[in-house]
Amino acid sequence: MTSAAAVPDPLDRTLAALADPHRRQVVELLRERPRRAGELAAELAVRPSVMSRHLKVLRDSKVVEEASPEFDARVRIYSLRSGATAGLRSWLDAVEQGWADQLAALKAHVEQSP
């Protein structure tokens, strides 16, 4: 039998991080814009301590990152890491590939015509 230890650690952690519905909601909210931990707790209606646990899991699995604004080091603002926000970009890449295929077909059609 193959043990669970065969799973690469980062992969395992990312999957585990996103398996929780609250953490998926956090990812959805952060897709719109960065937010403070307190805002996230309020929007999901969970206690700050619960949110802070979720955010730690998301941080450890490299789904989100935290930063502090220059004017106040106590404030923590969470945002998706660039890899996580690559979703829209890869979507657009797929659209561009689709159009590139269509234009190639148009070109073949036009240039074959007498």
Add this chain to the structure above:
Amino acid sequence: MTSRALVALRIAAPPSQVFTAFTAEIGQWWRPNGLFALNGRSDGRLAIEASLGGRIIESYPDGGQFEVGHVRVWEPPDRLVFSWRAASFPPDRETEVHIRFEDVDGGTRVVVEHFGWDGIAQEHVARHGFPLLPFQLRLAEWWRALLYSLADRATE
């Protein structure tokens, strides 16, 4: 709008000919593919009604039709703008396609800009938790990596 797909290609024919080919002859060259499977079917034939407000229609052998969008700018041979939605889009969502036919030394540079994917992606996020396509691709990669690593372990 930042959520823009941009593609351009040179075609060895004047803009008037390319504009006509793009619109009147679209059914002859358009290739349904995964992303552009407008109604989840691959046997459709696409047509553009040649006027402002004209419909973009996909017709099927059984007589069914799917309305993809409407012509919003009809300026042959330079410019064409139409709305665009696939059946999988949420009801109130659509994207917009802008096409320019630029004269370059007697040939044509066709520039396609496809706007509005941000909204679509966000709707999918709201409904499915992630943009559908990229998330599925990423998930597939995860599973592939998982299975490879499991296979490695199993054959050691």
